[in-house]
Amino acid sequence: MELDDIWQAALGELEVALSKANYTTWFRGTRLVDIQPPQAVISVPSAFVKKWFEKRYDQEILKTLKKLTDGAVTHITYMIGAPLPRAHTTTPQPTTHAPSPVSQNAQASIDLTPPNTMTTLRLRPEYTFDSFIVGSNNRLAYAACQAVAQTPGKMHNPLVVYGGVGLGKTHLIHAIGNTLLAHNPKLKLLYTSCEDFANDFVQSIQSKKSESFKKKYRSIDVFLVDDIQFLSRKEGTQEEFFHTFNALHQNDRQIVMTSDRIPTAIPDLEGRLSSRFGMGMVADIQPPDLETRLAIVQEKATRAGMDIDPDVLSFIAESFMSNIRELEGALNKVIAYCQLQGEQPTLDLARAALKDQLGAGAKKGATTPDKLIDIVTRHFSITKEEIMGKQRNRRFVHPRHILMYLMRLECGMSFPQIGDALGGKDHTTIMHGSGVIEKELGRDDELREELGSIRTILYAK
Amino acid sequence: MHISCMQENLAKGVSAVSRIVGVRSTLPILSNMLLSTDKGRLKIAGTDLEIALVVFIGAKVEKEGSITVPARLLADFVSSNQDKTINLLVENTQITAKSDHVTAHLHGLDAEDFPLIPDVTSDESYQIKPSDLKEVINQVVFATALDETRPVLTGVLCVIHGSTLTLVATDSYRLAERTIPLMKPAPKDVSCIIPARTLSEVGRLLELSLESVTLTIAQTQVSFSFGNCTLISRILEGTYPDYEQIIPKKATTTAQVSIGALQSALKLASSFSRDISHNIRIVFIPDSPTTISATSANMGDTSNTVEGTTTGETLEIACNAKFILDILAVMPGDSVTIKCAGKVSPLMLIPSSRVDYRTLVMPLKLDD
Numbered sequence: 083m084e085l086d087d088i089w090q091a092a093l094g095e096l097e098v099a100l101s102k103a104n105y106t107t108w109f110r111g112t113r114l115v116d117i118q119p120p121q122a123v124i125s126v127p128s129a130f131v132k133k134w135f136e137k138r139y140d141q142e143i144l145k146t147l148k149k150l151t152d153g154a155v156t157h158i159t160y161m162i163g164a165p166l167p168r169a170h171t172t173t174p175q176p177t178t179h180a181p182s183p184v185s186q187n188a189q190a191s192i193d194l195t196p197p198n199t200m201t202t203l204r205l206r207p208e209y210t211f212d213s214f215i216v217g218s219n220n221r222l223a224y225a226a227c228q229a230v231a232q233t234p235g236k237m238h239n240p241l242v243v244y245g246g247v248g249l250g251k252t253h254l255i256h257a258i259g260n261t262l263l264a265h266n267p268k269l270k271l272l273y274t275s276c277e278d279f280a281n282d283f284v285q286s287i288q289s290k291k292s293e294s295f296k297k298k299y300r301s302i303d304v305f306l307v308d309d310i311q312f313l314s315r316k317e318g319t320q321e322e323f324f325h326t327f328n329a330l331h332q333n334d335r336q337i338v339m340t341s342d343r344i345p346t347a348i349p350d351l352e353g354r355l356s357s358r359f360g361m362g363m364v365a366d367i368q369p370p371d372l373e374t375r376l377a378i379v380q381e382k383a384t385r386a387g388m389d390i391d392p393d394v395l396s397f398i399a400e401s402f403m404s405n406i407r408e409l410e411g412a413l414n415k416v417i418a419y420c421q422l423q424g425e426q427p428t429l430d431l432a433r434a435a436l437k438d439q440l441g442a443g444a445k446k447g448a449t450t451p452d453k454l455i456d457i458v459t460r461h462f463s464i465t466k467e468e469i470m471g472k473q474r475n476r477r478f479v480h481p482r483h484i485l486m487y488l489m490r491l492e493c494g495m496s497f498p499q500i501g502d503a504l505g506g507k508d509h510t511t512i513m514h515g516s517g518v519i520e521k522e523l524g525r526d527d528e529l530r531e532e533l534g535s536i537r538t539i540l541y542a543k
Numbered sequence: 544m545h546i547s548c549m550q551e552n553l554a555k556g557v558s559a560v561s562r563i564v565g566v567r568s569t570l571p572i573l574s575n576m577l578l579s580t581d582k583g584r585l586k587i588a589g590t591d592l593e594i595a596l597v598v599f600i601g602a603k604v605e606k607e608g609s610i611t612v613p614a615r616l617l618a619d620f621v622s623s624n625q626d627k628t629i630n631l632l633v634e635n636t637q638i639t640a641k642s643d644h645v646t647a648h649l650h651g652l653d654a655e656d657f658p659l660i661p662d663v664t665s666d667e668s669y670q671i672k673p674s675d676l677k678e679v680i681n682q683v684v685f686a687t688a689l690d691e692t693r694p695v696l697t698g699v700l701c702v703i704h705g706s707t708l709t710l711v712a713t714d715s716y717r718l719a720e721r722t723i724p725l726m727k728p729a730p731k732d733v734s735c736i737i738p739a740r741t742l743s744e745v746g747r748l749l750e751l752s753l754e755s756v757t758l759t760i761a762q763t764q765v766s767f768s769f770g771n772c773t774l775i776s777r778i779l780e781g782t783y784p785d786y787e788q789i790i791p792k793k794a795t796t797t798a799q800v801s802i803g804a805l806q807s808a809l810k811l812a813s814s815f816s817r818d819i820s821h822n823i824r825i826v827f828i829p830d831s832p833t834t835i836s837a838t839s840a841n842m843g844d845t846s847n848t849v850e851g852t853t854t855g856e857t858l859e860i861a862c863n864a865k866f867i868l869d870i871l872a873v874m875p876g877d878s879v880t881i882k883c884a885g886k887v888s889p890l891m892l893i894p895s896s897r898v899d900y901r902t903l904v905m906p907l908k909l910d911d
Contacts, residue, residue, distance in 0.1 A: 129661035
């Protein structure tokens with residue numbers, strides 16, 4: 083279980099045990115920052131709270147944490163950490179200066195912003211290349227991002243990483259930012275979402291500060307933009323983005339963008355933009371295959387310090403296919419559920435923990451060959467007989483190869499098994515067919531996308 | 544607990560502490576103040592969990608003990624009591640206050656439940672002259688930001704360097720920096736950001752008759768001890784912006800004018816620009832008087848001149864008169880030197896006779 087989850091659970095119990103006033107006064111802004119059995123470290127906002135916890139609530143907190151960690155924690159230390167930002171009150175603070183909007187615009191202010199504030203605020207430090215799990219589905223994107231992080235502005239400029247929801251685009255773009263800043267903390271690196279760029283642009287027009295907007299975006303060394311598909315239908319923003327892009331690109335400044343689809347497929351995106359996006363490198367991330375998913379859950383389980391039965395891990399990996407976020411969520415849920423029950427995760431417990439998700443999104447067990455045949459034939463608009471048959475027409479051979487490849491990967495069948503399922507074909511035929519696809523995948527983007535869309539249908543069922 | 548003490552002393556201590564105690568706290572005991580006997584004295588303490596104030600006053604202790612009582616009630620009660628000595632007797636969680644003409648029973652809460660006031664321990668502490676500290680607080684704290692969008696700007700940067708203490712505040716529209724000497728050289732250079740409110744409270748409590756103020760800076764807390772008071776406050780987290788870089792190194796226009804004359808000229812002009820955020824224009828012309836004008840579309844316009852000596856280039860600059868007036872109100876001496884390097888660069892105001900106080904005001908942008 084994540085530290086935050088444990089602390090949330092502990093706070094839940096403490097809230098019940100203490101009076102409301104006591105709870106809100108003393109526990110607001112506290113965090114569990116570390117557990118190194120038998121020691122837990124809790125960060126509190128001030129010295130007052132530290133003293134009070136040590137005097138008053140130490141036993142109570144210890145009892146709760148002990149329970150939640152199966153007795154692993156027997157001692158707590160309190161440290162004074164950065165307080166969480168205070169929630170804004172609904173009544174706006176009166177400011178001494180600028181009572182009228184006119185003057186607010188006109189009043190020059192001292193530029194006290196250090197060059198990297200924005201970036202340091204927003205890049206998530208845990209998103210690094212080391213924590214990214216590479217599989218065949220994302221190898222290209224990973225390699226391209228690494229190349230960019232090594233030599234920004236030299237290779238792959240601009241770099242566009244595209245892929246579906248929850249497949250790690252943001253993780254990669256943050257990893258680039260984190261690596262670059264680790265090498266050179268003074269680098270003027272700006273990470274922003276397309277949405278923020280658009281908002282910033284609109285605001286700069288409203289407050290007549292387009293000069294400072296230009297200065298901000300055109301003087302940077304590395305520009306990381308998340309979710310450029312949101313440029314769609316925003317003509318003014320597209321125009322500004324186009325100029326920003328040109329200004330940066332002409333000066334060999336690195337630009338990295340992510341999108342949920344290939345740039346040419348973003349609706350209502352000006353041609354001059356989509357063609358520019360394609361100028362450097364366009365790398366895709368496909369949904370991960372079973373092996374990669376298994377590697378991901380294993381890694382996450384290890385990081386959570388949990389030793390989980392491989393059967394349970396593969397159950398989770400098999401059940402959640404199209405989205406890594408869901409996969410992680412499922413693993414966390416199983417861990418939390420089992421800790422609550424005070425038992426080691428077993429297949430049955432995992433099933434019980436995930437019964438809601440399994441019913442709704444993912445399916446039970448592995449893909450059946452029949453279903454795969456159904457999806458592939460429908461995708462290529464051919465009949466089951468044709469795909470199972472022996473006709474060596476290109477129209478049938480290609481789908482047949484894809485089917486063989488997918489049966490091997492998604493159903494985990496052996497070559498002879500696939501041969502049987504496809505109407506008694508020789509296992510060498512299957513080896514050949516599946517091999518053709520594997521080989522083509524390395525150099526054929528269209529094929530990769532084709533497989534991606536078949537998988538999307540497969541996992542959506 | 545059973546004590547008796549002078550009404551005058553008790554009123555002073557109780558009213559100082561009641562200012563610190565939070566009014567709207569969720570936890571009832573936080574609106575109380577702690578009274579307890581301590582080595583033959585009465586200790587009065589209050590906190591809002593950000594700042595804590597502890598005051599000791601002389602008292603005749605009959606019986607040791609402690610209690611907490613509602614701060615506002617006790618402060619009102621003691622300050623309106625005309626009798627010379629007040630007797631305080633605690634039974635369980637009730638306190639009976641008795642003097643020649645008045646008897647009162649106040650319901651309190653157990654002292655056991657009162658928050659512990661953290662100790663500020665550090666190897667280093669610094670001695671400051673009370674008059675210096677009071678003056679520097681007065682000259683700097685006004686420039687802190689009120690809104691919390693950049694929390695560090697709601698505090699005052701406090702830098703100990705060699706044998707000096709420098710305080711800096713800015714809300715990004717104006718900036719004030721003042722350096723004062725320490726009473727003895729500091730063994731180590733340190734800096735921290737102290738909440739503006741902490742310093743305002745210190746400024747209010749400081750009495751000039753005191754010998755010295757001891758400033759102690761620990762990891763997360765800072766304390767000011769003087770006379771019979773100790774004020775403890777948290778330190779603001781974060782890095783203070785590098786303000787040195789925005790202080791202009793050279794000026795193209797320099798003017799020296801009398802503070803009093805400039806104040807009245809600015810007040811006059813700003814009454815015409817009240818509706819446009821005290822937006823006024825200043826024109827500096829070499830070897831000529833300085834012109835200050837204001838124009839309001841609704842109210843009319845005004846223009847007046849101030850005698851002084853101006854050198855360098857002619858410059859027309861617009862700014863918020865209130866910002867300059869705030870600074871002039873705390874500027875020492877009779878005459879101010881204004882330096883500027885163009886109409887978009889900050890206006891620097893320093894006392895003509897000394898170098899330890901520097902202030903900046905950012906101009907308003909002129910449309911033409």
